[in-house]
Amino acid sequence: xxxxxxxxxxxxxxxxxxxxxxxxxxxxxxxxxxxxxxxxxxxxxxxxxxxxxxxxxxxxxxxxxxxxxxxxxxxxxxxxxxxxxxxxxxxxxxxxxxxxxxxxxxxxxxxxxxxxxxxxxxxxxxxxxxxxx
Numbered sequence: 001x002x003x004x005x006x007x008x009x010x011x012x013x014x015x016x017x018x019x020x021x022x023x024x025x026x027x028x029x030x031x032x033x034x035x036x037x038x039x040x041x042x043x044x045x046x047x048x049x050x051x052x053x054x055x056x057x058x059x060x061x062x063x064x065x066x067x068x069x070x071x072x073x074x075x076x077x078x079x080x081x082x083x084x085x086x087x088x089x090x091x092x093x094x095x096x097x098x099x100x101x102x103x104x105x106x107x108x109x110x111x112x113x114x115x116x117x118x119x120x121x122x123x124x125x126x127x128x129x130x131x132x133x
Contacts, residue, residue, distance in 0.1 A: 002132045003027045005044060007037035007051035007064070008088075020121055026128070034060040038067065041080050047132040048112070050124075053089040061087065069109040084131040088124065090117040 004026045008014040011032050018028040029044055031037035034055045041049060049068070053061035065085055068077045075081065112131045115124060 001025060001027045002047040002128075003029070003044060004128065004132075005029055005031065005037065005040055005046040005049045007031045007034065007040075007049065007055065007061070009033060009052065009055050017124075021125075021128075024125060034064040037064055038077075041068065041083070042076070045080055046083060048084045048086065048128060050086045050088050050128075053087050061089065065109050065111060084112040086112050086127055086131065087114040088117060088119055089114065 002025075004021055006014050006018055006021075006028060008017075008030070009032050011030075014030045014032065018030050021028045029040055029046070031040045034051075037049075037051060037055075040046075051061045051064060053059070055061050055064070065087075068083065068085065069081055070077055071081070072078075113127055115127065
């Protein structure tokens with residue numbers, strides 16, 4: 001069973017999505033802040049991470065991704081740095097800024113993708129299958 005870490009400060013939405021993914025055969029754990037998310041990622045070593053970009057701050061989710069992707073040999077996240085990460089976010093609705101996943105046009109660290117909220121469950125499931133099999 002593949003383990004997914006959901007990180008979203010909207011507790012109800014996170015729990016609802018966890019239940020839906022659980023019904024699809026995933027083991028899911030939820031975190032409601034970037035701090036809690038980093039701790040759970042290190043403890044649980046999930047097969048994939050799905051995070052909101054806007055957690056405690058408008059950029060906390062991005063900062064979380066940068067920390068996990070840290071390439072330094074002494075990084076505390078070295079064991080999970082290659083874990084696929086999906087941004088499931090409403091940031092474009094709040095900021096009206098469009099993000100590009102084109103590596104030549106993006107300042108984002110490598111991620112598996114970005115979906116805007118509210119994402120269709122089928123779309124999310126397709127993306128998770130692509131990420132973790």
